Amino acid sequence: MREVTKTFVLTRFDPDQDEAPRTQEYKVPVREDWKVLDAINFIKDEIDPSVSHRWSCRMAVCGSCGMMVNGEPKLTCKTALSDYGDRVEIEPLANFPIVRDLVVELEGFMDKFKSVKPWIVRAKQKAAEEGTYRQSTEELSAFKQFSMCINCMLCYSACPVVANEPEFIGPAAIALGHRYNMDSRDEGASERNQRFREEGTVFSCSYANECSEVCPKDVDPAAAVNQAKFNAVIDWAKGLVMPKGGS
Amino acid sequence: MSAIDLYRHDIIIVGGGGAGLRAAIAAAEADPSQSIALVSKVYPMRSHTVSAEGGAAAVARADDTLEMHGYDTVKGSDFLGDQHVIEYFVEEAPKELTLLEHWGLPFSRNEDGTVATRAFGGMTTKRTWYAADKIGFHMLHTLFQTSLKYDNIVRYDEHFVSKLLIANDGSCRGVAAHDIRTGEMKAIIGKAVMLTTGGGGKIFPFTTNGMIKTGDGMALAYREGVPLKDMEFVQYHPTGLPGTGILITEATRGEGGYLTNKDGERFLVERDYGVGSKAELGPRDMISRAIVQEIEAGRGLSGPYGDYVNLDLRHLGEAKIDERLPFVRLLGRTYVGVDPVKDPLPIRPVVHYMMGGVDTDIDCATQLSGLYAAGETACVSLNGANRLGSNSLTECLVFGARGARHMTQYAKSIGQIDDKALVEQAKAEADRIDQLRGRQKGGEKLSEIRRKLNEAMESGCGVYRQQDTMKACLQDVSQLRGRVADLQLTDPSRVFNTEVIAALELANMVDVAEALAASALSRKESRGAHTCKDYPHRDDQNYLYHTMCTFSPSGPVIGKKDVTLGHWEPEERKY
Amino acid sequence: MSRPAHPHAMAPKTPGKTRTAPPQIPASWWSTSRMRAYLAFDATGFVYLLVGFLAIRLVWALGSGQGAYDSALGALENPIYIVWNVFALLCVIGVGVRFFRLFPKAQPARLGPAKPPPGPVIHAGLYLAWIGITVLLSAILAGGLFA
Incomplete structure (x- = not known):
């Protein structure tokens, strides 16, 4: 298999040593079928073991390996190096505080995520012995694509509103909240719609559509956010007509 | 000595995948007043459960019975599964x-x-039961999101447990958890600890497993004297992509896919590989052996990553593939440049699952009081010598829950814990890691040792094994244990130092590999996934027992444990 | 190459235990054609603002009597205002087209038990409604209806 040498420019940052992030260059002999992650792992294994990065499954399903590659958020295990020229810049995900090298702070997302109550909310859950709920394929298709989110956070890196408004709930968290709102087994839409109207509101979304452009799993969070806007308004209107206990 | 922060909980779960999350939820529901620590070296949604594709098994249809599911599982295990466990399961x-x-x-x-x-x-x-071809992903995310409901589940994300903390009375009462972010050690203390850290497939070079599957929990228990059971039984999944080892689900065959050789023959039908009319739906060990034999007979195809055979899905049609196997289509296109709608997928057997693991009883309790294990980390033993596909996800749920309920009861019987000795152990462990970080004076390169370990395991503990190569493998691995102690590490940093984590994982991998190789050498028969060319037949007379491997300073000590038989009598395993 | 995002973007509620570097965005974030289209889309708001001022001026003149109104209308015949109005019309069409393009996915997947119609049907409906309302309003404003 053919090998070419490419130059990789990695962001480096050790809070104990560096005032601010800096870059470091590495020359790597890359095979033609490599993904970006293969090159980063080569750097770590053979050239500079002090590079810190997150990865695990290498099959685009665990969501660990999101990074900026030449200025665009990518899953590095899925991104072919053959799409790039001789110089590849790899930075940590945009819009996130940087912990170390290519590793970003994820707790901000975990806070936003938990705030939308991403679980089935029901007044009374069936007992296991009573069997499963019936759900038609149509009902499943109402929310199925939104459940495909792997929490890779590329959408947060792409969103201009996330970059400017720290309170904004953000694409993935809204998509997952909306996923539960649309699940026929859930009864918590009212609570989530209220959350969607509160601080960090879904209405901060200004239709950039960048989240859906970068999503590696075709979740289409932009669709979820805009559907959520519609539903949040309907829910508010219902609340005026039927205060408390409605829906 | 470093300062150690102490955290108290009632029960501690190490590993946040399918089994760990299910256990945490079960514990939170069993006693809402108890505090549960969930300690994971990655954020839980990154756990390797996420990559499972095909489905999870349970009796559902009117034409199915518990008896049938039990029999299939016992037979699949080549009669080494414990039948009371299987009946409960x-x-x-x-x-x-x-x-x-x-x-x-x-x-x-x-x-x-x-x-x-x-x-x-x-x-x-x-x-x-399936969810297109992403059951593991959906199961992990459903469990993780459900676990967020419970305020009494306290998570320690990106914390690496490097040692179990043992009280003066010999019981396990906590873990030393290294906070990867800060580089500091935490002593997390509780009445019981459950290991749900998955298997150790990364000791092999070609595996479906992700980077994190380094056998950490198995090594933690092993080093405290808990035996590892049936370690020689390693499942080779028949259909992994060459090179990367990425999993192509058995569901491709479940939906009707064919395995063909270079002549386009369905070799499982053309020749007798023991799978009978089941053909492509035979058990994994038999299919993996069949593929290896086809390749060795010269009927395989050649590629840049070695020899392979074809998985042909074309006759299923685009509509069915997009509905039932969309992820497989994506994986084919992304990782081997093949669209399974148009062309056959290249596949070869790759290491996938460890049937063996930490020895536990049906309540997931180990011999070490206070220590439990469930999921792939444990060997309860549900799967015996070979696991049926789609049983393991259900196993995580069933035994994660049962173990957690048992731990909850057990914890109630434990009084105040004297944590002085435990904190001392955690401090010693913190110092050990401080010394290890950026250890310039070593002479061994981490990636080189990992490579050598992979090579040894591939040659000695592959699909087909031989006494002489297993012996050589064991010697190589034992030697590597010595070399691991002399690693040269270049990164002295404190914050998010992943090199030192890799070093700790490598040490775990070598321990697990040694136990595996020693167990494999001791089993002089062929059963389930363990196929020894020198002893090609199953020997119920002499080998119907579980292999027990216990750590000792002079090397692994092999023992035996009875298989719990039941109403399913061992018979010839033919399909 | 990067520049700073908002200093508290994606910040956790509880500060992390180690110092983090502030969030960054790519320096040339605005240079992709998608982002330029998005910026243009949002910037048209300014155009509507100015058109709004024009409308307010007309209404103000109306309140000042027939003479003032006639002279304000006359001023609008200046080519600059015609060009500006045409430009504003193009902006509105651009925004409308972009919005309609996004609409099928933005509307809820189901309306009760009914399945939404396919994309092309929705698009056709939206444009027909838009053109229909435009024709109706033009007829009213030109004095052809309800004169």
Whole structure:
């Protein structure tokens, strides 16, 4: 298999040593079928073991390996190096505080995520012995694509509103909240719609559509956010007509 | 000595995958007043459960019975599975999957809105509940999101447990957890500890497993004298992509895919590989052996990553593939540049699952008081010498829950814990890691040792094994244990130092590999996934027992444990 | 190459235990054609603002009597205002087209038990409604209806 040498420019940052992030260059002999992650792992294994990065499954399903590659958020295990020229810049995900090298702070997302109550909310859950709920394929298709989110956070890196408004709930968290709102087994839409109207509101979304452009799993969070806007308004209107206990 | 922060909980779960999350939820529900620590070296949604594709098995249809599921599992295990465990498992399985459905898992559905089931290897009827071809992903995310409901589950994300803390009375009362972010050690203390850290597939070079599957929990228990059971039984999944080892689900065969050689023959039908009329739906060990034999007979195809055979899905049609196997289509296109709608996928057997693990009883309790294990980390033993596909996800749920309920009861019987000795151990462990970080004076390169370990395991403990190569493998691995102690590490940093974590993982991998090689050498028969060319037949007379491997400073000590038989009599395993 | 995002973007509620570097965005974030289209889309708001001022001026003149109104209308015949109005019309069409393009996915997947119609049907409906309302309003404003 053919090998070419490419130059990789990695962001480096050790809070104990560096005032601010800096870059470091590495020359790597890359095979033609490599993904970006293969090159980063080569750097770590053979050239500079002090590079810190997150990865695990290498099959685009665990969501660990999101990074900026030449200025665009990518899953590095899925991104072919053959799409790039001789110089590849790899930075940590945009819009996130940087912990170390290519590793970003994820707790901000975990806070936003938990705030939308991403679980089935029901007044009374069936007992296991009573069997499963019936759900038609149509009902499943109402929310199925939104459940495909792997929490890779590329959408947060792409969103201009996330970059400017720290309170904004953000694409993935809204998509997952909306996923539960649309699940026929859930009864918590009212609570989530209220959350969607509160601080960090879904209405901060200004239709950039960048989240859906970068999503590696075709979740289409932009669709979820805009559907959520519609539903949040309907829910508010219902609340005026039927205060408390409605829906 | 470093300063150590102490955290007290009632029970501690190490590992946040399918089994760990299910255990945490079960514990939170069993006693809402107890405090549960969930300690994971990655954020839980990154756990390797996420990559499972095909489905999870439980009796669902009217034409299915617990007896049939139990028999299929016992036979699949080549009669080494403990039958009381299997009976409990098949009975609980439907309840556990029903709970998952209640918690929101988007199962694929039949026309009438009930959960759909598909055929799977070694199963006599359709009992594998599925969600397109991403069951593991949906199961992990459903469990993780459900776990967020419980305020008494306290998570320690990105904390690496490097040692179990043992009280003066010999019981396990906590863990030393290295905070990867800060580089500091935490002593997390509780009444019971459960290991749910998955298997150790990364000791092999070609595996479906992700980077994190380094056998950490198995090594933690092993080093405290807990035996590892049936370690020689390593499942080779028949259909992994060459090179990367990425998993191509058994569901491709469940939905009707064919395995063909270079002449386009369905060799499982053309020749007798023991799978009978089941053909591509035979059990994994037999299919993997068949593929290796086809390749060795010169009927395989050659590629840049070695020899392979074809998985042909073209006759299923684009509509069915997009509905039932969309992820497989994506994986084919992304990782080997093949669209399975148009061309056959290249595949070869790759290491996938460890049937063996930490020895536990049916309550998931180990011999070490206070220490439990469940999921792939444990060997309870549900799967015996060979696991049927789609049983392991259900196993995580059934035994994660049972173990957690048992731990909850056990914890109530434990009084105040004297944590002085435990904190001392955690401090010593913190110092050990401080010394290890950026250890310039070593002479061994980490990636080189890992490579050598992979090579040794590939040559000695592959699909087909031989006494002489197993012996050489064991010697190589034992030697590597010495070399691991002399690693040269270049990164002295404190914050998010992943080199030192890799070093700790490598040490775990070498321990697990040594136990595996020693166990494999001791089993002089062929059973299930362990095929020894020198002893090609199953020997129930002499070898119907579980291999027990216990750590000792002079090397692994091999012992035996009885298999719990039941009403299913061992018979010849033919399909 | 990067520049700073908002200093608290994606910040956790509880500060992390180690110092983090502030969030960054790519320096040339605005240079992709998608982002330029998005910026243009949002910037048209300014155009509507100015058109709004024009409308307010007209209404103000109306309140000042027939003479003032006639002279304000006359001023609008200046080519600059015609060009500006045409430009504003193009902006509105651009925004409308972009919005309609996004609409099928933005509307809820289901309206009760009914399945939404396919994309092309929705698009056709939206444009027909838009053109229809435009024709109706033009007829009213030109004095052809309800004169």
